Amino acid sequence: MSMLRSTTYRPAYIALGVLLHACGDAIVEPPIDDPDLPVRVPIADILNAAIAVEPDPTGIAPLTAVLTFGTNTPVAVTTTVLGTEPLTHSFPDGQDHELAILGLYPATVNLIELRLDVGSDTFALDTIEVTTGALPDFFPTVEVITANQSQMEPGWTLSSLSIGNAGVFPGYPFMFDANGDVRWYLDLSFLGGMVFAVERFGNGNLLIARGENVYEFDMLGTEVNRWPITGNIFHHDVIEKPNGNILVAVDKVGLATVEDHVIEVDRTSGTIVTEWDLRQILDMNRIDFSGVTNDWFHMNSVWYDASDDALIISGRNQTALIKVSSNNELIWILSPHKNWGPAGVNADGHETSDFLLTAVNDAGVAYDQTIQMGDAEPGPEFRWSWGPHAAMILPNGNLFVFDNGFNRSWSSDTPQFSRGVEYAIDETAMTFRQVWQYGEERGAAFYSSNISDVDHLPDTGNRLIMPGNVYGADRRAFVTEVTYPSQAVVFEAIIHFKDMLGNGMGWGQIDLVYRSERMPIYP
Numbered sequence: 001m002s003m004l005r006s007t008t009y010r011p012a013y014i015a016l017g018v019l020l021h022a023c024g025d026a027i028v029e030p031p032i033d034d035p036d037l038p039v040r041v042p043i044a045d046i047l048n049a050a051i052a053v054e055p056d057p058t059g060i061a062p063l064t065a066v067l068t069f070g071t072n073t074p075v076a077v078t079t080t081v082l083g084t085e086p087l088t089h090s091f092p093d094g095q096d097h098e099l100a101i102l103g104l105y106p107a108t109v110n111l112i113e114l115r116l117d118v119g120s121d122t123f124a125l126d127t128i129e130v131t132t133g134a135l136p137d138f139f140p141t142v143e144v145i146t147a148n149q150s151q152m153e154p155g156w157t158l159s160s161l162s163i164g165n166a167g168v169f170p171g172y173p174f175m176f177d178a179n180g181d182v183r184w185y186l187d188l189s190f191l192g193g194m195v196f197a198v199e200r201f202g203n204g205n206l207l208i209a210r211g212e213n214v215y216e217f218d219m220l221g222t223e224v225n226r227w228p229i230t231g232n233i234f235h236h237d238v239i240e241k242p243n244g245n246i247l248v249a250v251d252k253v254g255l256a257t258v259e260d261h262v263i264e265v266d267r268t269s270g271t272i273v274t275e276w277d278l279r280q281i282l283d284m285n286r287i288d289f290s291g292v293t294n295d296w297f298h299m300n301s302v303w304y305d306a307s308d309d310a311l312i313i314s315g316r317n318q319t320a321l322i323k324v325s326s327n328n329e330l331i332w333i334l335s336p337h338k339n340w341g342p343a344g345v346n347a348d349g350h351e352t353s354d355f356l357l358t359a360v361n362d363a364g365v366a367y368d369q370t371i372q373m374g375d376a377e378p379g380p381e382f383r384w385s386w387g388p389h390a391a392m393i394l395p396n397g398n399l400f401v402f403d404n405g406f407n408r409s410w411s412s413d414t415p416q417f418s419r420g421v422e423y424a425i426d427e428t429a430m431t432f433r434q435v436w437q438y439g440e441e442r443g444a445a446f447y448s449s450n451i452s453d454v455d456h457l458p459d460t461g462n463r464l465i466m467p468g469n470v471y472g473a474d475r476r477a478f479v480t481e482v483t484y485p486s487q488a489v490v491f492e493a494i495i496h497f498k499d500m501l502g503n504g505m506g507w508g509q510i511d512l513v514y515r516s517e518r519m520p521i522y523p
Contacts, residue, residue, distance in 0.1 A: 038117070043124035046116050048072045055130055058221035060187045063104040065112075065130045066220070071095050073118055080113040081105075085177045089522045100220050102521050103156075103175075103183040107134040135182060138163055138500040139172070140511060142180035144493045149178055151490040153457035153464070155520040156183060157479055159495065160198045164502030164510040169194035173206075175521055180493055184521055186221055196236050197515050204523025207246070209234035214246055214265060219521070227270045235259055236300045245273065247311070249299050257284070259299045262311065274326065276311065281330040282322070283341045283352045289387075289407060290317035303392045314391040314401065316450070319374075319384070321391050321401060330355050334399070334423065334432060336374025336384050338410075357425065357432045359384075366431070374409060382434045383408070385421060390453045390515065398435065399423045400456060402465070406449045416447040420454040420465040438465055438480075438487050445472060453515035457481065462490065466516045475499060477513040 051069040056062045067079070077091040079101060087103040104110045112128045140161070156177050162169035170189035176182050188195055191210040199207040205224055206217045212233060216225035232250035236259070239247050244267040251258045257279065264274040284296050292298070298317035305312055309326045320335035333340070333355045340356060343349030359367050359382060370376045377383045387406035394400050403421045408414040419439025425432040439446050448467035455464040463484050468477045474496055481491035495513055502509030 038121050038123050041122055041124050043114075043116065043126045046071050046073065046075060046118065046124050051114070051126070051128065053128060053130060055132070060190070061184070061219070061221035062187070063102075063106060063132055063182070063184050064220050065101040065104065067097070067099040067101060067112075067114070067128065069097050071097070071116065075116040075118050078115040078117070080115075082111045082113060083108075084179050084181065087183070087521065100218075101130070102219055103177075104130060104132050106132050106182060108132055135185075136172075138498055138511075139174075139182070139185075140498060140513075141496045142176045142182065142493055143496060144178065144180040144491075146489055146492045147178045148490040151460070151462075151483065151488070152178065152481060153460045153462050153518045155518045157493065157516055157518055158198065158200075159477070159479070159516040160196065160514040161185075162194045162196075162512050162514065164499060164504075164508055164512070166502060167508035168192070169508055169512070171195035171198075171208075171210075173198040173208075176493070178491070184219070186217070194514075196234075197238060199239055200517075200519065200523070201240050202244075207238055207240060209238040209248060214238060214248060227265050229263065229265060229272070232261070232263055232272075237302045239302060239304065241304050242306055244268075247302050247304060249302050256294060258295050260297045262299070262302055262313070276324060276328045278313070278315075278322075278324075279345050280349060281324065281328060281343050281352075282315075282318070282320075282333075283339075283343055283347075284345065285341060285347060286318055286339050286352075288339050288410070289319045292317055301390050301392075305393050307393075307397070312391050312393060312399065314388045316387045316389065316404075316406075319386050319388065319407075321385065321388055321399065332357050332425070332427065332430065334385075334425070336372070336410075338373045338375070357430055360431045360433050362433060364431070364433075377409060380437065380440050383421070383437075383440075387449070389451060390455075392454070392456065394422065394456050395458075397424075399425055399432075400454055400463070402452045402454045402467075403437075403439075404449055404452060405447060416444045416449075417442065418447045418452065418467045420463055436485055438463065438482050439467075446470065446478065448477075451512055451514050453517075455517055457518055464516065464518055466513070468513045468515070469510075475504075475510060477516070479516045481518070 048070045054066045057066045074093045076093045081087040081103050110130045114126045116124045156175045158175045161172045174185035195208050195210050201207050208215045212229050214227040231253045237249045246265040248263050250261050252261050260278040262276040263272045266273050297315040299315050301314045303312040311324045313322050322333050323331040334357045337356050340353040343352050385401050385403035386408045387404040389402040391401040400422050403419050405418045417440050419437050422436040423432045424435050448469045451468040453466040461484050462481050465480045470476050477495040479493045497511035499510050
């Protein structure tokens, strides 16, 4: 995606009074007698107007800027934000340039090297200063423990940060580099509360939801689109389907229950084209795990399975992972077998126990009934996912999920640990087996009873595992990248929360990172 937001030159930017200067001492010019190398010329020979700089053009993306200028001939433009981890980006050829500069350092006079190439024969260089303010005092600190960049997934880490503030959760999604330096964030506090997951559209813009609206923002913080979902209140997850439509986990306004519906919003018209009602296909009376009736399921992730046009959904309060067809028909349930009964608001639907997957070992032999019920587990070779989050289908067709480990084997007295776990599912035989996990060996220091995330990293095949609410010497989140299947830790960062604006005692009073992903800051 091009971050060239328009081709209109705006001379009013110059009134901002940002001084530009050329740092010739930092540039090594090619030998002038080498005919095979391009010749450097003064940048004034190429520009037809002064370069103008607008820091933080939207007022909610403090570590960004826009450069605007015109050239008297088409040029290719490359920018580099200089620093400990330089960021270089190339923009399309043109004459009217409006460039989104991302990845600035906070509390710094940032130096941006600007290179203009006229074909392959001539180029010009300039260095531009952009001063940024400090991060907010309440922002967490990032401590990088391991960063083996030769084995890591390229890109930076995007974390969906919410700051506990006297009962509400204003959102500040941010990105940090391999050194732990925060290089981008959005101040979404004006939305009035938690935005949960921050995802990315295929076009590179950000997919964000809050209340009865779904939003598209670019990386500069410009609101590109807004889709009202009147009568539905967003919670926990929002994703883009391959066809561009948007899946949103919602509460239905007016219902006594919450977090048990999914809607599909048409990207073009904004209309709701499909709705999934989990009350019709699951046992609403199965509250053994949580004891909660109105939030009986607590849906916390939605994934689209393109192989058969189905949804994969996780529900914390029934410690369940389910697969649902496009017309709201139940396909399977991956959950301890205890106490599954009739579906439906009036318990007059199908028998949900008929859809339970049976856990088998590597030889395909079913575990005994005690294990199927979840009353015991054989050990690291197989465990159920307890209070799971962030379920997804891997490229190999397996299911990957964050197993929080909350109330493992129905008890808070069991050893506490969280992990990322992969299951292979045989839908014909209605069986599944555990094929990979990471996290149990980390013990209680890696335990998060709620939220959290896992991801498959496409370039390396590595796995990203993120316990999002860990108690220790301080409250923290881990972002841990391990090789697959060997489990070598190639990156680990600890996000240390400050809890400055809340009392540290409950929901809306503590800082959280709901999810984290690895991606390039420029799409």
